Amino acid sequence: MKGSITIKDVARELGIHHVTVSRALRNTGSVKEETRKLIKQKATELGYKPNHLARDFRNKRSNVLAVVVPDLRPYFFSKFVSDFMETAKEQGYTVMIFQSGEKPGIEKDIIDSLIGYRVAGVVASVTKDTAQESHFDVLREENIPYVFFDRAPERTSASQVLVDNFKGAYDAVTAMINSGKKRIAYISTQYRHQIFRDRLAGYKQALKDNNLPFCDEMVVEGGFFMKDGFVHAETLMGLKQKPDGILAVRDEIGIGVIKYLKKAGYHVPNDVAVIGFDNDPMGVACEPELTTVQQSIPSMVASSFDLLLTQIKSNKLSFEKKIIEPKIIYRGSV
Structure with missing residues (x-):
């Protein structure tokens, strides 16, 4: 049985998130030293052994991209997702869609879960209350590129595509x-x-x-x-x-x-x-x-995809900011 012990088993025993356990056992990320020692002690006690085959499988690049949006109901987000999927398909990628419901806690859970899906990259528009990008650090630690579009944390080191x-x-x-x-x-x-x-x-x-x-x-x-x-x-x-x-x-x-x-x-x-x-x-x-x-959704999709693809191909995270110019479409109400 000991050979089947997983990171999630260790996390469950300690009542903490499995991402924290993973960081501690890999000696990465911001984990308090006291917590890191406790995690390693519990892992040893339970007989946890790293699954190198699974690790190697996770580390392989997939052809899956993730799109995270606050809400799929507004036209802007539904149209962005639809166009992004078409663009990705043309380049041989499939797309997974996630909706945070404008809740930072759900957004964090989504980002944590993306590690297990082995996504090649992520484009995200954050919730109305997301000011920091700290919960995206898990992607950076796994060298998974991500690009913010439309809404980005106010302080971020990630690439972003915004409207003026x-x-x-x-x-x-x-x-x-x-x-x-x-x-x-x-x-x-x-x-x-x-x-x-x-x-x-x-x-x-x-x-x-x-x-x-x-x-x-x-x-x-x-x-x-x-x-x-x-x-x-x-x-x-x-x-x-x-x-x-x-x-x-x-x-x-x-x-x-x-x-x-x-x-x-x-x-x-x-x-x-x-x-x-x-x-x-x-x-x-x-x-x-x-x-x-x-707000030129086609331009936003093209720029977001290009920024993400460049990082995927170079296997290097980078920062670039692109601003999309808006345009007035005159109809009958003015």
């Missing part, structure tokens, strides 16, 4: 100002990730550069979906000084805004202009069609 969210919001507000709008509101989210802070900053700067005042009541925060846009639009149009333009942090929210405005008897865009983010196909199904900030 400041410019996207700035250009959207400027477009409404150029169409004659003077009181522009912003429907944001309660999420505090850098990309949402950048969009808010772009909104504020566009107002400032055009000599328009910033009003706290013109910025509302809340949910992430169409129903939230409907509710927030009702709140904004209930203000004494009603907005004549609304920027939505997502297209789905923007569609909800248009639904409310039409129901309440407002004309879009004569009374109120509306712009969203993401270029969601649903934006052309509403009336009027939604003007949007396009």
Whole structure:
């Protein structure tokens, strides 16, 4: 029986994570010396023997890539995953998809599990609450390359592909100002990730550069979906000084805004202009069609895959940052 003792058996006996046991027994990673000694003592006591055949099998490169996203429901992430799978397939790779549900704990468990799947590389967009990349260290220790896209930890040494969210919001507000709008509101989210802070900053700067005042009541925060846009639009149009333009942090929210405005008897865009983010196909199904900030998913997919493939082929982790320029897609809501 002793020959069948595994790292997970040792971990179970000590009540700690199997990744910590693995690091301690391989003398890698950040494990306290006291914990390392305890783990080695318990491994000896149980009769644990390293399985070199399994280790060699794990260390072989596979043709499997992993994509980790916060949520597959938004168009942006589902489209990225779909396009990335097609790109990977053309190069002889298969793709595994993981969803963190915007929960850092689940994200950490996913990253830990990827070691066992022998993935060749990982592309990830982190949760709204992931500020540090420490739980990605296990990939670095196993020399598994990873690239962040869209959302990255604010302090990271990994390659990343990001959108210029400041410019996207700035250009959207400027477009409404150029169409004659003077009181522009912003429907944001309660999420505090850098990309949402950048969009808010772009909104504020566009107002400032055009000599328009910033009003706290013109910025509302809340949910992430169409129903939230409907509710927030009702709140904004209930203000004494009603907005004549609304920027939505997502297209789905923007569609909800248009639904409310039409129901309440407002004309879009004569009374109120509306712009969203993401270029969601649903934006052309509403009336009027939604003007949007396009984040060029094809460019993001191509850049993410190229950065990852370069590291896989060179067998060397590296850092490179690519910024994708957003573009306004003009339709009927401005």
